[in-house]
Amino acid sequence: MRSMSAACQTPATLVLLEGPSDVAAVTALLAAQEGGGERSAYELVDLGGVTNVGAHLSRAAEADPSPRVVGLCDAGEARVVLRALQRVGRAIAEPQELSEEAFFVCDRDLEDELIRALGPGPCLEVLEEQGLADRFAAFGRQQAWAGRPLTERLHRFCGVASGRKVLLAGAMAAALAPGQVPPPLAGLLRSLQDADARA
Known part of the structure; x- marks a missing residue:
């Protein structure tokens, strides 16, 4: 299930989120950051569980044009995301390297x-x-x-x-005040600002 439809059929960036609470939090932060303006460069995707991350990464890799893919996960699920990224050719070896691929890890979980x-x-x-x-x-x-x-x-x-x-x-x-945004969410927001800049 996808939480929003991008203005274009293939968004420049897909944001993979484990579930609806992650989508709700990111949506709220984006609304505060952007004043509710139109967001066409990226699309928030509710994975319906982290085990679905591999299928979404594979589909994105096969798309033409292929979107950039970023995401957020809980610490306990970081290795699932790591293995899925490795299967689509990302050269990372440890969960600590996920941020290099714009996948950000919550220390314990989002809540x-x-x-x-x-x-x-x-x-x-x-x-x-x-x-x-x-x-x-x-x-x-x-x-x-x-x-x-x-x-x-x-x-x-x-x-x-x-x-x-x-x-x-x-x-x-x-x-949250702007300076209170937790590091994983702040990193994700920065990656979406980059997506907007490229659009």
Whole structure:
């Protein structure tokens, strides 16, 4: 599934993202960065799971013209992306080299990056704005989570209800000031600025 249609049939750059929460976060950051302007040089692609990255890379390599492909993944999935890039001829040997191919790795996962960048207090404000503050308070009183660090409770809370991860990824990303954007997302945004410059 693709999250947006580019103005041209074959965009100059495809942005491969593991799932809808990644798409929501990147979309929110792009909207803040660009003021919601038209984006025709690239297309955000929801992979529906990182295991689909190889198929998308292969299709991109076979396309004429072949688009540039960039992306974002979680640390636990970095080797999956690495092997997929190697299969299409990219000369990289370790996950630490993924950024050289404009694939950026979240340290743990996207939600962890957003929570650490935004900070616990502002995250609670986001929950309040989204009408989730009372549910989070009730969640924190559960025996399994009582007394756990706030950041751990926030991380778990993001994923325990259908649709919540997407909602909060977008809301937390939108709440970030420009200087707060986590390094993996900042790197991805820079790669898209390059894509626009080339278009």
